[in-house]
Amino acid sequence: RHKFWETQPVGQFKDVDDTSVPEGPIEPPAPLSEVKKEPYNLPSPYEWTTCEMDSEETCTEVYNLLKNNYVEDDESMFRFNYSKEFLRWALHPPGYYKSWHIGVRAKASKKLVAFITGVPARIRVRDVVVRMAEINFLCVHKKLRSKRLAPVMIKEVTRRVHLENIWQAAYTAGVVLPTPITTCQYWHRSLNPKKLIDVGFSRLGARMTMSRTVKLYKLPDSPATPGFRKMELRDVPAVTRLLRDYLSQFVVAPDFDENDVEHWLLPHENVVDSYLVESPKTHEITDFCSFYTLPSSILGNQTYSTLKAAYSYYNVSSKTPLLQLMNDALIVAKQKDFDVFNALDVMQNECFLKELKFGPGDGQLHYYLYNYRTRHALKPSELGLVLL
Ligand code: NHW
Ligand code: EN5
Incomplete structure (x- = not known):
């Protein structure tokens, strides 16, 4: 059912009622030396780019990608239109990492075709404060959908979060994935x-x-x-x-x-x-x-x-x-x-x-x-x- 998500350290649907597993990390942090030093491979027409959101030009490219390709309601009557000022604010909290603002460009035209971001946050779960990444703005251009680009982007942001010695993340979605906390x-x-x-x-x-x-x-x-x-x-x-x-x-x-x-x-x-x-x-x-x-x-x-x-x-x-x-x-x-x-x-x-x-x-x-x-x-x- 979930060829990608089945391979990830997230709660799996089959375990939802298993009370024998304790609350906390699913897998332990790895030594930093074991974190892959090279980016994941993209299909050959595409390349990674780090999006400098302070640059008016890059911010405009991100803004336009999202304006035309981000989240819609189930009947495609409305589409989120985050403003540039909002995006700059959302991506520049205290201690942010520029390397977590990740784009994908077409090599030939340099056109921005996909995006994903993380920002650092401390999130408390019951009495434990955990350093996490909040992942947001995952977007693949409408013409490049269903080519399994999203799993590569998620793995790449995960790698860059790991490089900062952070091993947990929080995210929301309108779709059901393995498995919601609520x-x-x-x-x-x-x-x-x-x-x-x-x-x-x-x-x-x-x-x-x-x-x-x-x-x-x-x-x-x-x-x-x-x-x-x-x-x-x-x-x-x-x-x-x-x-x-x-x-x-x-x-x-x-x-x-x-x-x-x-x-x-x-x-x-x-x-x-x-x-x-x-x-x-x-x-x-x-x-x-x-x-x-x-x-x-x-x-x-x-x-x-x-x-x-x-x-x-x-x-x-x-x-x-x-x-x-x-x-x-x-x-x-x-x-x-x-x-x-x-x-x-x-x-x-x-x-x-x-x-x-x-x-x-x-x-x-x-x-x-x-x-x-x-x-x-x-x-x-x-x-x-x-x-x-
Ligand atoms: S939710 C908003 C997400 N964006 C949109 O809905 C915009 C419009 N849609 C698109 O751009 C807020 C595409 O449809 C996207 C998928 C890019 C969504 N989260 O490339 P494929 C966020 O940004 C799985 C997670 O062929 P696509 C939160 C799907 O289940 N996974 O699909 C983001 C399947 O995997 P499976 C999602 O339609 C959180 C695979 O992607 C997903 O061309 C990210 C298919 O890939 C979603 N919203 O592109 C996770 N939508 O296993 C962060 C689909 O089922 C995790 N998929 O086969 C943490 C990372 C950091 C860890 C650090 C320690
Ligand atoms: C994470 N950062 O579906 C974002 N919005 O109800 C990713 N519906 O606006 C996840 N379909 O009900 C995003 N009007 C998930 C949400 C995606 C966007 C979305 C829904 C939320 C929405 C509206 C419009 C529906 C248009 C047709 C809706 C009814 C309002 C009515 C007002 C009067 C009192 C009864 C309700």
Whole structure:
């Protein structure tokens, strides 16, 4: 069934209920001298390239490859359209390795035809913090599909991760592979229902008119929580404390320090938005919410070419109920002209999804670890990790 994945150190479907295997690495780290020094062989018309994302030219090539060939929904109505600024941000966290930003070019034309990336992260599984690579942006040009290029790319990124003495990875996919640590559901909250219906992202409900639908999704013009404001650089220490404490309750979650919080959560225009609640009395930072910007191209619509989507990122409530905090997040997202606010059923998100009029989407997201076995699958609510 899975000619490639059967050969990899990942949980295999046949072992899912085997409780005799302990939690932890599937295979031990090898001595660095045993890591292959030469890249894997590509079919002869192609060559490896390391993508320097600081270069405007290379970043544009990556952007265009993904814009035209990356993830679509099951009916090919929408395709993710990560911005260049987003890609630079996603690929340059603290301690990143340029060698993990891997492209494949056609030797003859030098055209970029495939891509895969890793970035370093510390991820805690129960009480063990593991150094991992987060793998993302695997993409093979539509004209080169089904030629078994993806397994070569995965092996090459694995080799380059091993060269940094890192032996585990985390990744997500819309497809089922051996074997998910959990499967999450996408939920969608309409902010601009008329456009969403016009482009086929959502449908007019039964016994609903357009004007009733527009009214149903109306939001106030400004957030309701006293002390709700944008996060600033001076908030990094307090947000780090709040977030670390909050994430400690989940089975799998990132182990963020202040540098990580500054990179991943400080507001970055058109990339990531973060808000917090500062108590008007004590000036204490009690709550936090964030979302990232990921537009999708609308494939074949006469009127609209992009859908502006916000994706729920990390949210922490200690004083303000999460429901109220996320209602304020919806309000600011609406003010910023997003068409839809998306969220997964991870962490404590269940508690606000239905109440704030999110509806389940037709997509799922499966989470995976490479070379790390968990005792059993997790519930989405036990997962404290959001990948981009
Ligand atoms: S998920 C998004 C992936 N990208 C897309 O869906 C974009 C559109 N599709 C494509 O570009 C986020 C192609 O269809 C791709 C496959 C490139 C997906 N993950 O070359 P072949 C990520 O980026 C397996 C993993 O002929 P193709 C996460 C498939 O099961 N494996 O297919 C990435 C089969 O193996 P099997 C995937 O359609 C995580 C083999 O590829 C996969 O031309 C990567 C077929 O290859 C997917 N999304 O190209 C793993 N999709 O065993 C990281 C298909 O079943 C692991 N396959 O025969 C960790 C590495 C680091 C470790 C460090 C210690
Ligand atoms: C990892 N970084 O399928 C990314 N999206 O539901 C890789 N559906 O947008 C993995 N098909 O349900 C990506 N509208 C996996 C996801 C791939 C993209 C994907 C789904 C997630 C999606 C939309 C549009 C469907 C169009 C037809 C959807 C319904 C919204 C409706 C709003 C009102 C209340 C009910 C729900």
